[in-house]
Amino acid sequence: MKKKNKVIFVVGGVMSGVGKGVTTASIAKLIQDRGYVVTALKIDPYINVDAGTMNPTEHGEVFVLADGDETDQDMGNYERYLDVDLRRENYMTTGRVYKTVIERERNLEYGGKCVEVVPHIPLEIIGRIDRAIALARSDVAVVEIGGTVGEYQNILFLEAARMMRRRNDVDACFILVSYLPVPSKVGEMKTKPTQTAARTLNSAGIQADFIVARADRALDEKRKEKIAMFCDVAEENVISAPDADSIYAVPEVFEKQHFTDLILKRLNMESGVRTVRAKEWDKMLRNLRSASEKVNKHPRIGIAGKYFATGDYVLSDSYISVIEAIKHAGTARGVLPEIVWLDSEIYETDNERMFADLRALDGLIVPGGFGMRGIEGKIKAIAYCRENNVPFLGICYGMQMLVVEYARHVAGLKGAHTTEIDANTQYPVIDILPEQRKKLAQRDFGGTMRLGAYEAKLLPDTLAAKLYGNRGKIKERHRHRYEVNPQYIKEMTSAGLVFSATSPDGTLMEIAELPQSKHPFFIGAQFHPEFLSRPLSPHPLFMGLVSACLKK
Numbered sequence: 293m294k295k296k297n298k299v300i301f302v303v304g305g306v307m308s309g310v311g312k313g314v315t316t317a318s319i320a321k322l323i324q325d326r327g328y329v330v331t332a333l334k335i336d337p338y339i340n341v342d343a344g345t346m347n348p349t350e351h352g353e354v355f356v357l358a359d360g361d362e363t364d365q366d367m368g369n370y371e372r373y374l375d376v377d378l379r380r381e382n383y384m385t386t387g388r389v390y391k392t393v394i395e396r397e398r399n400l401e402y403g404g405k406c407v408e409v410v411p412h413i414p415l416e417i418i419g420r421i422d423r424a425i426a427l428a429r430s431d432v433a434v435v436e437i438g439g440t441v442g443e444y445q446n447i448l449f450l451e452a453a454r455m456m457r458r459r460n461d462v463d464a465c466f467i468l469v470s471y472l473p474v475p476s477k478v479g480e481m482k483t484k485p486t487q488t489a490a491r492t493l494n495s496a497g498i499q500a501d502f503i504v505a506r507a508d509r510a511l512d513e514k515r516k517e518k519i520a521m522f523c524d525v526a527e528e529n530v531i532s533a534p535d536a537d538s539i540y541a542v543p544e545v546f547e548k549q550h551f552t553d554l555i556l557k558r559l560n561m562e563s564g565v566r567t568v569r570a571k572e573w574d575k576m577l578r579n580l581r582s583a584s585e586k587v588n589k590h591p592r593i594g595i596a597g598k599y600f601a602t603g604d605y606v607l608s609d610s611y612i613s614v615i616e617a618i619k620h621a622g623t624a625r626g627v628l629p630e631i632v633w634l635d636s637e638i639y640e641t642d643n644e645r646m647f648a649d650l651r652a653l654d655g656l657i658v659p660g661g662f663g664m665r666g667i668e669g670k671i672k673a674i675a676y677c678r679e680n681n682v683p684f685l686g687i688c689y690g691m692q693m694l695v696v697e698y699a700r701h702v703a704g705l706k707g708a709h710t711t712e713i714d715a716n717t718q719y720p721v722i723d724i725l726p727e728q729r730k731k732l733a734q735r736d737f738g739g740t741m742r743l744g745a746y747e748a749k750l751l752p753d754t755l756a757a758k759l760y761g762n763r764g765k766i767k768e769r770h771r772h773r774y775e776v777n778p779q780y781i782k783e784m785t786s787a788g789l790v791f792s793a794t795s796p797d798g799t800l801m802e803i804a805e806l807p808q809s810k811h812p813f814f815i816g817a818q819f820h821p822e823f824l825s826r827p828l829s830p831h832p833l834f835m836g837l838v839s840a841c842l843k844k
């Protein structure tokens with residue numbers, strides 16, 4: 293008999309933002325821990341074909357896969373927990389699904405049938421899940437359905453899941469990740485919203501097999517019984533998910549409640565034996581905990597970005613991979629770096645504030661970005677780091693600003709800029725990539741940047757070569773339209789800047805740095821190292837930054 297496809301659907305109840313992505317990633321990891329090949333998928337409800345055209349304050353970080361797909365930040369969590377490279381087939385949006393169905397209809401591929409929302413949209417969703425499973429050759433696929441049950445937007449995804457479960461060649465189970473509020477005036481954890489969510493799921497034809505009860509505290513027996521009774525799940529299948537001390541501890545919280553065994557049993561699978569990697573993860577967690585117990589030794593790393601504010605709230609979601617990369621490197625070095633959010637716009641008019649902010653730091657990161665807000669402030673902050681031996685890591689836009697700063701203040705190219713901001717600058721040291729010019733002119737913005745993993749070669753005897761362990765060649769993920777203008781490379785190099793990594797043909801500058809004889813750690817990457825940092829394999833550039841901060 294052919295092996296059945298095992299599919300775990302994860303849906304959200306009550307409200308968003310309760311950690312459904314981390315829950316999904318943790319479940320996927322736990323099953324992988326037992327020796328199975330696991331893949332994870334995300335289905336997002338919005339019409340956007342990918343996450344690339346959305347403002348990060350709306351949607352959080354755009355996570356770029358190796359194949360160049362611009363996806364949701366949850367994909368980053370899956371990759372970090374599973375330590376695998378996912379593909380574009382693992383990610384879909386309503387826009388992507390409809391686009392395919394409409395194109396197929398236009399090509400007469402439905403053979404004259406009336407093409408309808410149901411079943412054709414769910415069938416396309418199912419086809420995509422099948423494809424992702426086949427490509428990953430996975431034993432188990434964990435599929436996270438974006439949004440919250442009861443909302444209009446994800447109803448077709450639930451319908452797809454329901455239809456898929458009926459197939460003879462599929463073993464599926466459903467996990468509802470719900471939220472249990474503890475109203476301060478009442479002082480008691482309330483289960484009613486979760487009961488409502490479970491029933492709403494019922495009305496979509498789906499009965500939850502498991503309920504993950506997210507709350508700021510653990511579930512007590514009484515609430516567990518209540519949820520089991522009114523949501524019609526076995527009591528042992530109600531899993532308590534209180535806030536954990538680290539997102540990487542969530543698998544442990546689940547494992548202690550035998551969640552993995554219960555899921556495997558539900559899917560008619562063997563329990564398996566915990567792998568070596570699972571034990572390495574436990575060790576990483578122990579290191580993280582002992583690091584966090586240390587006081588006063590943690591480096592303070594500033595991030596000068598701009599995508600934080602939404603109304604009265606500050607969100608760090610836009611830089612989640614950068615934050616995680618810092619944590620990974622910190623854990624490996626036995627510290628828990630403190631991240632300080634800096635609003636570079638203020639520095640444009642307030643030098644004192646900038647000096648005060650930067651003096652209090654052990655290192656600075658200028659992350660990726662677009663547009664002009666806060667840009668002169670960033671350039672000023674980079675100049676401060678260069679002149680005062682403050683460890684600095686520039687990422688993508690941050691690397692481009694490192695080059696602009698160096699051009700203006702050291703190479704004597706006054707007023708140098710990127711043409712992204714100043715099309716008429718006398719010294720366009722950062723300019724549009726040749727193949728990008730046409731795309732911009734045609735307003736062809738979606739998914740058209742230089743995206744995904746590209747190889748680069750390292751220049752020997754440089755900081756970069758040292759950090760990467762003299763590997764010679766590296767492969768990193770990109771997302772940009774602009775580059776270091778080849779016309780200025782000579783001038784920049786004779787002024788002392790080193791381009792320590794380039795594309796294999798030598799035309800594209802991938803890393804810029806100062807030699808360590810001039811500065812302890814001053815480096816910028818045209819790519820996004822944060823996308824490749826994983827808990828058990830921290831990224832060399834972040835390792836370098838954290839080490840430099842500790843030496844300072």
Ligand code: GLN
Pocket residue numbers: 659660661662663687688689690712771772773774775
């Ligand atoms: N805006 C810059 C570019 O398009 C940098 C992009 C980024 O930081 N991801 O090249």
